[in-house]
Amino acid sequence: MKTVRIGGGQGFWGDLNDAPITMAKNDNVDYIACDYLAELTLSIMRRQKEHNPERGYARDFITALKQMLPMIKEKSIKVLTNAGGMNIKAAVEAAKEAIKESGLNLKIGYVLGDDVMDIIPELRKQGISMNNMDTGEAIDSILPRMINANVYYGSEPIIECLQGGADIIIVGRSTDTAMWLAPLQYEFGWKTGEWEALSTGILAGHLSECGAQATGGNYDYDWKHVPEPEFLGYPIAEISEPGKLVMTKTKNTGGLVTPQSIKEQLFYEIHDPKKYLTPDVVADFSNVTVKELEKDRVEVAGVTGHERPDTLKLCVGYREGYRNIAYLPYSWPEALEKAKLAANILDKRMAMKDLKALEKRIDYLGLNALHGPMAHEINADLNEVILRYAIKTETKEEAFKLTPEIAPVSNLNGPAQGCFFGGRTKPSEVFALWPTLIPRDAIKLEAHVEEVK
Amino acid sequence: MQVQLKEIAHGRSGDKSDTSNLCIYARKPKYYQAMKEQLTPAAVKKHFEGVVFGDVIRYDLPQLDGFNFVMHHALDGGATRSLRLDTLGKTMEAALLRFVIEIDEK
Numbered sequence: 001m002k003t004v005r006i007g008g009g010q011g012f013w014g015d016l017n018d019a020p021i022t023m024a025k026n027d028n029v030d031y032i033a034c035d036y037l038a039e040l041t042l043s044i045m046r047r048q049k050e051h052n053p054e055r056g057y058a059r060d061f062i063t064a065l066k067q068m069l070p071m072i073k074e075k076s077i078k079v080l081t082n083a084g085g086m087n088i089k090a091a092v093e094a095a096k097e098a099i100k101e102s103g104l105n106l107k108i109g110y111v112l113g114d115d116v117m118d119i120i121p122e123l124r125k126q127g128i129s130m131n132n133m134d135t136g137e138a139i140d141s142i143l144p145r146m147i148n149a150n151v152y153y154g155s156e157p158i159i160e161c162l163q164g165g166a167d168i169i170i171v172g173r174s175t176d177t178a179m180w181l182a183p184l185q186y187e188f189g190w191k192t193g194e195w196e197a198l199s200t201g202i203l204a205g206h207l208s209e210c211g212a213q214a215t216g217g218n219y220d221y222d223w224k225h226v227p228e229p230e231f232l233g234y235p236i237a238e239i240s241e242p243g244k245l246v247m248t249k250t251k252n253t254g255g256l257v258t259p260q261s262i263k264e265q266l267f268y269e270i271h272d273p274k275k276y277l278t279p280d281v282v283a284d285f286s287n288v289t290v291k292e293l294e295k296d297r298v299e300v301a302g303v304t305g306h307e308r309p310d311t312l313k314l315c316v317g318y319r320e321g322y323r324n325i326a327y328l329p330y331s332w333p334e335a336l337e338k339a340k341l342a343a344n345i346l347d348k349r350m351a352m353k354d355l356k357a358l359e360k361r362i363d364y365l366g367l368n369a370l371h372g373p374m375a376h377e378i379n380a381d382l383n384e385v386i387l388r389y390a391i392k393t394e395t396k397e398e399a400f401k402l403t404p405e406i407a408p409v410s411n412l413n414g415p416a417q418g419c420f421f422g423g424r425t426k427p428s429e430v431f432a433l434w435p436t437l438i439p440r441d442a443i444k445l446e447a448h449v450e451e452v453k
Numbered sequence: 454m455q456v457q458l459k460e461i462a463h464g465r466s467g468d469k470s471d472t473s474n475l476c477i478y479a480r481k482p483k484y485y486q487a488m489k490e491q492l493t494p495a496a497v498k499k500h501f502e503g504v505v506f507g508d509v510i511r512y513d514l515p516q517l518d519g520f521n522f523v524m525h526h527a528l529d530g531g532a533t534r535s536l537r538l539d540t541l542g543k544t545m546e547a548a549l550l551r552f553v554i555e556i557d558e559k
Contacts, residue, residue: 039470040533134470213465220463220546221480260463260478267476267521269467273512289516302516320534361529361536369538371548373503390536432534435470 003240004187006180006204007250010034010081011211011234013041013058019211019234020064020079023250024071029236030187032068033179034061034081035209042173043317043431045086046148056087062094065168069102072167080158080179084170086148088112091170092450099168099452108452109166111157113445114173116314116438117149123442130314130436142434145318151438152313154279155201157447158182164449173315175278180205184239192308197242198281199305203288204237204245206276207265207300211235214247214265216255221264228254245300246293259290262298266290275306277313279440282306312443316434321358322399322427325390326406327365330414332383338414339364339387345412346389349405359392392430399427454558459550461559462488464519466546470531473505473542475549478519485518487556497522500552501545522549 007029009020013036020032036058049056061083071077084091092110099106120143123130130139150173159182161169171179181201184190190197207214214235216226226232233253238246249257266288270276273286287302330338343362350357363369365386367378393399403425458477461484466475477492479485498509507525514520528542529535
């Protein structure tokens, strides 16, 4: 029985860069998919590109690729990534450069067309509403503040790259799961309409796309006993036919794969288990079962699926004011009381400056900054606590009002404040996201394959 | 006997804009029924009072001895615009582990 092994080499931009290299070296995988894009990543990349037209993609990928190239050639591993971000062409050029330097002959594929910012006004004219999926609001008011608009597409153009013989495929905003589904469709010939088969690929992708989260990272069940977390092995999905999926991890590494590690990842960021919407299929995880076959090998069965939606998800990033956050640490004795007095002083100073904040938030790190009103009340005299004072404003000038007030508070207040964190705090721009839907045929995706010698 | 959920359950939480989802599983199948009866959407919403402001929906996963909770208006507007420290709501699952539950015995 044919088995295709696909590794998940990265879970986010900034993830452990050694992971895909170790996977390529230590194990025997057919494909490695590296996910770099979270919801907000493209807005950040877009801003980077504004500052420097050569940037706007995940350069970490090129660093890892350089070390992976010999294995890609020798072991015929194919690598897929959404590292292209907001600047696919620059990422492809950097990858081509790396291949040339290595002296190897490889084919590189890429997909353009997810960046649809330029056509949004035209789509509006055509009467496509693009209302906010969460709130139902009309999009027009945020369009002047738009910084990026990218559509989540499925496996089809990635399969085209594979059919063109690409060894390395760089895309932008495909869905994460498409990077797992496309190789499976290419290898097994699964077509649109074979919903159960396609859902198997989506399940493999969903379990793998967050990297270490399937293999003992962020492991609630037994985090104290995860072996060698400093050398955690990233996930590998083994797929042999529709519905046949085994999750494992890179050979000779730390971490673990257990029914619990898989269960914890199974519904991560999923809403209705019956309706996991992707451009390729609506996957149904509601009857999925997990079974340990042997150490670090877990069978995941029972996935089904339904017809794919007619629309694609579109994510519009836009500017939404500024944030300024200050951290002020206080020591025993009466640390909390001192921190509360500092918050009170800041409140009054801000009022004296006539601050017009859209929002304000005061937390005490070490006490309630994570669980808010759910945190237990503590009567003990804390060893230390950190005041976190956060404001959000419409303009940068308004947000800056907080900055010169922080240092003086250390002298205005009770004794034994540690120095404030990170030097002088400065306002940072807030990027908000507008999730919406557009018709599938409103966009045109282009797959390209080039040989690099 | 009464225990905190952390004694008998494990899970993970994540986000989609202002919605938090958390999956929670019984550490042993024998705890599933008590969780099913007591971790009602209303009880969970009450537990997250002052944090979660929208609807709480529960999806049952009996074959896995667990549940997936979807909680709306839970992340102060969502990761991109929130002033929360835990912008993504990764600790929401840990917050649920504070829930006090009645079980027959450990």
